[in-house]
Amino acid sequence: RKEVEQDPGPFNVPEGATVAFNCTYSNSASQSFFWYRQDCRKEPKLLMSVYSSGNEDGRFTAQLNRASQYISLLIRDSKLSDSATYLCVVNPPGSSASKIIFGSGTRLSIRP
Amino acid sequence: NAGVTQTPKFQVLKTGQSMTLQCAQDMNHNSMYWYRQDPGMGLRLIYYSASEGTTDKGEVPNGYNVSRLNKREFSLRLESAAPSQTSVYFCASSPHGHPVPLFGEGSRLTVL
Numbered sequence: 315r316k317e318v319e320q321d322p323g324p325f326n327v328p329e330g331a332t333v334a335f336n337c338t339y340s341n342s343a344s345q346s347f348f349w350y351r352q353d354c355r356k357e358p359k360l361l362m363s364v365y366s367s368g369n370e371d372g373r374f375t376a377q378l379n380r381a382s383q384y385i386s387l388l389i390r391d392s393k394l395s396d397s398a399t400y401l402c403v404v405n406p407p408g409s410s411a412s413k414i415i416f417g418s419g420t421r422l423s424i425r426p
Numbered sequence: 427n428a429g430v431t432q433t434p435k436f437q438v439l440k441t442g443q444s445m446t447l448q449c450a451q452d453m454n455h456n457s458m459y460w461y462r463q464d465p466g467m468g469l470r471l472i473y474y475s476a477s478e479g480t481t482d483k484g485e486v487p488n489g490y491n492v493s494r495l496n497k498r499e500f501s502l503r504l505e506s507a508a509p510s511q512t513s514v515y516f517c518a519s520s521p522h523g524h525p526v527p528l529f530g531e532g533s534r535l536t537v538l
Contacts, residue, residue, distance in 0.1 A: 322466070348526060355532075357529035357530060357532050358469070358516070363526075401469070403526075405525045411518075411520045411524065411527050412459065412474040414525055416468045416469040416470075417468055418466055418467065419468065
């Protein structure tokens, strides 16, 4: 089993729809979690952190389920500009950026 | 603008040629990283430098060398390029103890 797994997609949804995707991780002792966004042929950029209590930023909600070892990202009222690849990032015990593990990404395409 | 700057943005090499990817950050970050990104593989850490004067191997160090020239600069060298090193290379940096790297724009390398 990969340490961090994501459904590669693509998820193809109409503008205005709600879309959600998950990311599973194998190390139950992992300490922190993040979502990055990567536009086509661009660098990954931090989208949001994922806290145990959940985290909401506008139309984006990130949640953590420790019991089932997954994090999720929900996008409401999706916009064309949300089209991108979303990378799940897991930080195993040790809290060092050198140890973080990136998922392969979930590709999201919003259609008009 | 403040951030991580990589050069060159694009490079084509022949098998066996050598080259150096340059990276500089102006955010006074202690830690710097080199990743490669391949389709379906996610971001994989090649080398990192936790602080000036130190470097450590990441997940895929074979075929690469690095130099942390000073706090700002971290270079990646391919001594004898191979087609398997065709990839997009990202330099990143983060403050000490902060597990969320900030990425440069990437360098696309093709080895023929």
